[in-house]
Amino acid sequence: MGTTQTEELRRPGTTKKVCIIGASGKLGRYMVQHALDRGFEVVGVCREQSVGKLADFEGRITVVPGATDDGAVVARAVEGCDAVLTVLVPWGVHHYASGTAQAVLSHAQQGARLVFSCGWHISRDGLDVYSRRHRVFVAIFGRLAKLTRMVDVDDQVEACRRIFASDARWTVVRGSDLEEGESQGLPVWSRHVGDPVLASNMTRRVDFAQFMVEAIEDEGLVHEAPAIVGRLTSSARAHGFPERAA
Numbered sequence: 585m586g587t588t589q590t591e592e593l594r595r596p597g598t599t600k601k602v603c604i605i606g607a608s609g610k611l612g613r614y615m616v617q618h619a620l621d622r623g624f625e626v627v628g629v630c631r632e633q634s635v636g637k638l639a640d641f642e643g644r645i646t647v648v649p650g651a652t653d654d655g656a657v658v659a660r661a662v663e664g665c666d667a668v669l670t671v672l673v674p675w676g677v678h679h680y681a682s683g684t685a686q687a688v689l690s691h692a693q694q695g696a697r698l699v700f701s702c703g704w705h706i707s708r709d710g711l712d713v714y715s716r717r718h719r720v721f722v723a724i725f726g727r728l729a730k731l732t733r734m735v736d737v738d739d740q741v742e743a744c745r746r747i748f749a750s751d752a753r754w755t756v757v758r759g760s761d762l763e764e765g766e767s768q769g770l771p772v773w774s775r776h777v778g779d780p781v782l783a784s785n786m787t788r789r790v791d792f793a794q795f796m797v798e799a800i801e802d803e804g805l806v807h808e809a810p811a812i813v814g815r816l817t818s819s820a821r822a823h824g825f826p827e828r829a830a
Contacts, residue, residue: 601625602800603662605652605688606671607645608634611701614793615669616641622797629661653683659691667697667800672743685743689750697806698747698754699799701792704777704785705737706744706758708809713778748809755799756809759792760785769828771795772820773810781825784817791815 602619606612607628616638619626626645628638635649650657652670662668670688672681685700692698704712747754758777765788773795774782795812799805813820816827 600666600800601627601664602797603627603629603665603668604670605629605658605661605668605684606673607647608637609671609673610789611671611793611796613637613640614790615796616645618794618797619669620644624797627661627665629657651680653680653687655687655691658684658687662688662692662696665693665696667699668692669796669800670698670700672700672702672740679739679742681740681743682746685746689746689752692752695753697800698752699796700744700747700754700756701796702740702744702756702758704758704760704811706741706756706809707777708744708748708756712776712811744809753806755802755805755807757792757796757799758809758811760787760811760813762787762789762792764789767791767794768814768816770798770815771812772815772823772825773812775808775810777811779811781819781823782811782813783819784813786817787812787814 602624604612604615604619604626607616608630612628612630616626616628620641627648628645629648629650629652630638631651632649635647638645638647648657648661652658668688670684672685688698744756747756760782763786767790768788769791771787771791772781791814792812815825
């Protein structure tokens with residue numbers, strides 16, 4: 585009997601091959617480092633003009649230059665990969681985020697873990713509860729950004745709609761506001777924005793990246809859209825979370 589694509593995924597105990605779509609950005613570079621620290625083989629995808637941002641990883645990762653919404657580029661990069669981590673960036677008004685998501689969904693091998701990043705404004709089931717301030721900010725920012733043709737927030741919504749409708753082994757990690765700084769450990773998460781544990785609305789970018797990489801091997805996150813917050817924020821600590829994940 586022939587071996588299926590799913591069965592061909594690397595067995596436990598062997599080195600995983602991970603593709604990071606959007607590897608040259610701030611979040612992407614942190615993900616590259618976390619993946620290397622775990623001993624993963626890493627393939628990074630970024631625009632040709634951004635390849636230089638990955639110079640610190642020269643000789644340790646494979647870089648595939650090109651637009652992340654280019655199906656041919658993504659197909660080449662994800663070949664043989666056990667997991668694909670994707671930064672969904674809604675640049676411009678030409679469906680960049682949804683094009684990127686579709687390229688990954690179309691070309692990742694069957695059974696691969698697909699982990700995507702986005703913001704709290706994405707809602708999977710409509711049960712998230714947003715503050716008035718958050719709703720106003722998203723509405724105004726989204727309108728102005730689209731008018732200037734810099735960002736299309738609605739395109740990220742469409743990207744996630746396609747992911748949620750897929751039967752792939754996906755996780756959509758929804759990030760709070762982000763800041764730089766030393767790691768506080770693996771972030772805390774909830775299924776819905778509005779949960780008091782998320783009230784601090786702040787996560788270290790390095791920890792967001794760690795959550796993305798850790799999700800690869802967390803079966804409990806398959807078909808989940810966790811909203812995250814920093815582990816040492818006041819809201820997380822008020823709900824009894826220890827300083828470090830067990």
